Amino acid sequence: MGGDFGPSVAVPAAIRALATYQDLSVVLVGDEPQIKALMQQAGVSSTSRLELLHTAVSVHNDSKPESVLRNSRESSMFLAVNLVKEGRVDACVSAGNTGALLLSGRHLLKNIPGISKPAMIASVPLRGVGSKAYILDVGANVSNDAAELFEFAVMGSIQAESVDRISAPRVALLNVGHEEHKGTPTIRETATHLAQTTSLNYIGYIEGNELFSGKADVIVCDGFSGNITIKTSAGVVRVIEQVLKSTAEKGLLSRLLLLLAAPLLRRLRREIDPAQFNGASVIGLQGIIVKSHGHAHADAFYHAIAQAYREASDCVPEKIATRMASLVQAPMAQNSN
Amino acid sequence: MGGDFGPSVAVPAAIRALATYQDLSVVLVGDEPQIKALMQQAGVSSTSRLELLHTAVSVHNDSKPESVLRNSRESSMFLAVNLVKEGRVDACVSAGNTGALLLSGRHLLKNIPGISKPAMIASVPLRGVGSKAYILDVGANVSNDAAELFEFAVMGSIQAESVDRISAPRVALLNVGHEEHKGTPTIRETATHLAQTTSLNYIGYIEGNELFSGKADVIVCDGFSGNITIKTSAGVVRVIEQVLKSTAEKGLLSRLLLLLAAPLLRRLRREIDPAQFNGASVIGLQGIIVKSHGHAHADAFYHAIAQAYREASDCVPEKIATRMASLVQAPMAQNSN
Numbered sequence: 001m002g003g004d005f006g007p008s009v010a011v012p013a014a015i016r017a018l019a020t021y022q023d024l025s026v027v028l029v030g031d032e033p034q035i036k037a038l039m040q041q042a043g044v045s046s047t048s049r050l051e052l053l054h055t056a057v058s059v060h061n062d063s064k065p066e067s068v069l070r071n072s073r074e075s076s077m078f079l080a081v082n083l084v085k086e087g088r089v090d091a092c093v094s095a096g097n098t099g100a101l102l103l104s105g106r107h108l109l110k111n112i113p114g115i116s117k118p119a120m121i122a123s124v125p126l127r128g129v130g131s132k133a134y135i136l137d138v139g140a141n142v143s144n145d146a147a148e149l150f151e152f153a154v155m156g157s158i159q160a161e162s163v164d165r166i167s168a169p170r171v172a173l174l175n176v177g178h179e180e181h182k183g184t185p186t187i188r189e190t191a192t193h194l195a196q197t198t199s200l201n202y203i204g205y206i207e208g209n210e211l212f213s214g215k216a217d218v219i220v221c222d223g224f225s226g227n228i229t230i231k232t233s234a235g236v237v238r239v240i241e242q243v244l245k246s247t248a249e250k251g252l253l254s255r256l257l258l259l260l261a262a263p264l265l266r267r268l269r270r271e272i273d274p275a276q277f278n279g280a281s282v283i284g285l286q287g288i289i290v291k292s293h294g295h296a297h298a299d300a301f302y303h304a305i306a307q308a309y310r311e312a313s314d315c316v317p318e319k320i321a322t323r324m325a326s327l328v329q330a331p332m333a334q335n336s337n
Numbered sequence: 338m339g340g341d342f343g344p345s346v347a348v349p350a351a352i353r354a355l356a357t358y359q360d361l362s363v364v365l366v367g368d369e370p371q372i373k374a375l376m377q378q379a380g381v382s383s384t385s386r387l388e389l390l391h392t393a394v395s396v397h398n399d400s401k402p403e404s405v406l407r408n409s410r411e412s413s414m415f416l417a418v419n420l421v422k423e424g425r426v427d428a429c430v431s432a433g434n435t436g437a438l439l440l441s442g443r444h445l446l447k448n449i450p451g452i453s454k455p456a457m458i459a460s461v462p463l464r465g466v467g468s469k470a471y472i473l474d475v476g477a478n479v480s481n482d483a484a485e486l487f488e489f490a491v492m493g494s495i496q497a498e499s500v501d502r503i504s505a506p507r508v509a510l511l512n513v514g515h516e517e518h519k520g521t522p523t524i525r526e527t528a529t530h531l532a533q534t535t536s537l538n539y540i541g542y543i544e545g546n547e548l549f550s551g552k553a554d555v556i557v558c559d560g561f562s563g564n565i566t567i568k569t570s571a572g573v574v575r576v577i578e579q580v581l582k583s584t585a586e587k588g589l590l591s592r593l594l595l596l597l598a599a600p601l602l603r604r605l606r607r608e609i610d611p612a613q614f615n616g617a618s619v620i621g622l623q624g625i626i627v628k629s630h631g632h633a634h635a636d637a638f639y640h641a642i643a644q645a646y647r648e649a650s651d652c653v654p655e656k657i658a659t660r661m662a663s664l665v666q667a668p669m670a671q672n673s674n
Contacts, residue, residue, distance in 0.1 A: 125576070139513055142521045176476055176564040184479050184561065208568025212576040224521065225565055227513040228558075231545025232566050236573040239462065239549040 001030040001058035001076040002096020003294040010095065011038040013301035018049055021309055025049045027089055030076040031056055055079055058096075061294060065099030069107055077101060081108050084287040090312035091288035093304050095296055101289060102140055102282060109287040112317055114324030116148050117141055118284030119223065120291065121159055122230060124211055134160055134218045135174075135211070136283065138230050141223035146189035149173070149220055153194055153202070154327065155283045155320050156218035162314035163307075164217075172206035172216035174225055190220070199327070281311060284320070288312055338367040338395035338413040339433020340631040346432065348375040350638035355386055358646055364426055366390045367413040392416055395433075398631060402436030406444055414438060418445050421624040427649035428625035430641050432633055438626060439477055439619060446624040449654055451661030453485050454478055455621030456560065457628070458496055459567060461548055470548070471497055471555045472511075473620065475567050478560035483526035486510070486557055490531055490539070491664065492620045492657050493555035499651035500644075501554075509543035509553035511562055516542075527557070536664070618648060621657070625649055 001007060007030055014026045025048070028035050032054035039045065046052055057074045059067075072078055077096050081104040083089040094101050102118070111118060119137035134156045137144065144152070153171045160169035173191055175183040180191075182205065194202040206216050208229065221229070282289040288311045292304035338344060344367055351363045362385070365372050369391035376382065383389055394411040396404075409415055414433050418441040420426040431438050439455070448455060456474035471493045474481065481489070490508050497506035510528055512520040517528075519542065531539040543553050545566065558566070619626040625648045629641035 142513060142519075174565060176479060176561055182479075208565040208570075209572040209575070211569060212572050221565075224513055225562060228511060228545040228562055228566055229569050232548060232569050233545075233573045235546040235549050236570045237577075238546070240574075240577060 068100035091308035095292040137223035138226035144222040169217035174221035175205035405437035428645035474560035475563035481559040506554035511558035512542035
């Protein structure tokens with residue numbers, strides 16, 4: 001029910017996902033009359049693979065996150081996350097209030113043992129077509145200590161290994177330079193820890209201008225840095241659109257240029273726009289939650305469902321739990337030598 | 338002598354600046370034979386407005402910053418900053434090692450009373466042509482407390498007022514959202530302080546995607562955030578260039594597009610590229626230092642000189658000192674009521 005378009009986006013996206021993935025089942029949680037009307041419109045009815053869970057309550061996009069726990073336990077968002085908790089579904093996809101979704105997730109699903117704080121993991125496009133890098137945290141937290149950044153590295157690495165089949169993903173730490181002495185004490189401490197961890201392919205520091213260069217598969221940073229990084233990227237794309245448009249008003253050739261560049265810019269905006277980091281996942285919880293952006297259309301919401309499907313198929317949370325357990329045991333094994 | 342091109346860029350830039358500003362005098366600090374040869378090439382000789390201070394020593398671009406104080410007190414960089422200290426010049430412009438320049442500045446010029454830490458202030462282009470916003474700190478520091486961020490706001494505001502003749506410049510704090518409760522405790526504390534300061538036109542939080550929107554004239558953030566913000570911007574511009582190029586290889590129309598877009602992209606890169614934030618100034622010292630980027634050509638170096646000229650004409654450090662003194666007295670005045 002969340003986001004700018006509610007079920008008018010979620011329902012067609014779900015129907016499309018059901019057609020793509022023959023072993024997928026979907027539970028639509030929300031206002032039954034609205035959802036039924038949209039299903040009818042699409043010519044489909046409830047089946048064993050498409051269920052409906054009715055609730056008339058929904059979380060507003062601009063509600064304070066805490067209100068979901070206080071007043072909205074019957075909301076579509078809370079009920080959907082609760083389905084994950086009860087094991088009735090493998091993942092939840094929502095275009096609703098991000099803060100409320102994070103809070104519901106933390107409250108109901110709990111952190112994976114060994115994970116102090118869940119993160120939002122987004123992907124950024126790389127220069128080579130079709131390729132991408134993960135960046136986390138992009139906003140679940142505002143500041144993170146070295147232990148948390150280390151956990152982000154482990155989680156990002158597993159995400160890239162599992163979902164994208166990248167073997168030994170290259171993990172980098174976002175910093176203001178490459179030299180060892182650069183950055184905050186927190187970052188330097190994280191770097192030392194990462195460099196000592198043989199189960200991670202840590203490649204060192206990465207700077208802002210290299211995020212899209214393909215040097216790293218996983219970029220680790222605190223939630224504040226990650227958030228401004230991806231939002232700034234979106235801002236730059238908009239400047240470029242604006243400059244192109246103002247140039248285009250100046251002559252025929254320029255107008256032609258704009259015409260040619262329009263689809264390209266749309267693609268760039270779709271890929272880089274952070275407000276849109278679609279299929280951005282909450283990672284670190286004992287269950288899968290994928291956040292679709294609030295102004296996602298059916299296409300983008302479909303990709304968020306696809307992302308949830310892949311994470312569930314690849315058992316990402318379980319793999320993180322296993323890896324964290326092995327990392328905890330590793331120092332003990334060394335001590336016994 | 339610094340940067341990728343040394344005097345071959347600095348000398349022609351200085352000659353051009355002398356032609357533009359009739360009341361400007363320049364001291365060229367560096368290797369006399371090289372500089373003389375370049376002056377001869379340009380058909381100019383030493384005059385009362387163009388002096389030469391010889392030294393054979395220069396700071397390497399990749400030297401550790403500390404080495405400038407230990408081993409390079411005879412270097413062109415150290416001598417140039419020292420000219421500012423001795424009051425023999427009003428400003429120093431360098432394309433050399435940024436860390437060494439910052440350290441020389443802090444060592445020789447000292448902070449303006451009331452300023453805890455100098456910052457690097459850069460400008461970002463706004464959507465409207467010709468307009469810009471200041472952002473600070475972009476890398477003189479890695480982390481900053483609320484008092485320092487407040488000082489950045491004061492300094493940025495004076496820079497915009499003085500150099501760009503903006504009355505009551507709109508000051509914003511970089512954050513992950515607009516709501517009051519967003520961000521780190523440091524940011525929220527800074528916001529409270531800024532909102533209470535009547536001599537500043539504080540407009541609230543700004544997000545990464547709004548940096549280029551024209552909402553604010555001065556954007557305040559810690560050195561880590563500022564650094565990754567402007568470097569990420571540069572990275573995005575490069576992705577776009579790359580995508581355009583790969584598109585251009587695909588057909589005649591696309592090739593035409595690239596041809597048309599090339600000058601535009603060059604302009605964007607020049608304006609947004611942080612490695613190039615030309616005319617980025619060290620602000621907060623008792624003297625003016627402008628950093629030209631290492632790979633600046635004569636055009637860009639000329640702009641850095643012009644920036645130094647404007648800051649000196651407008652007495653930016655003195656204005657900061659006056660404002661800081663009045664801010665220190667203000668609470669006392671309130672207490673006496």
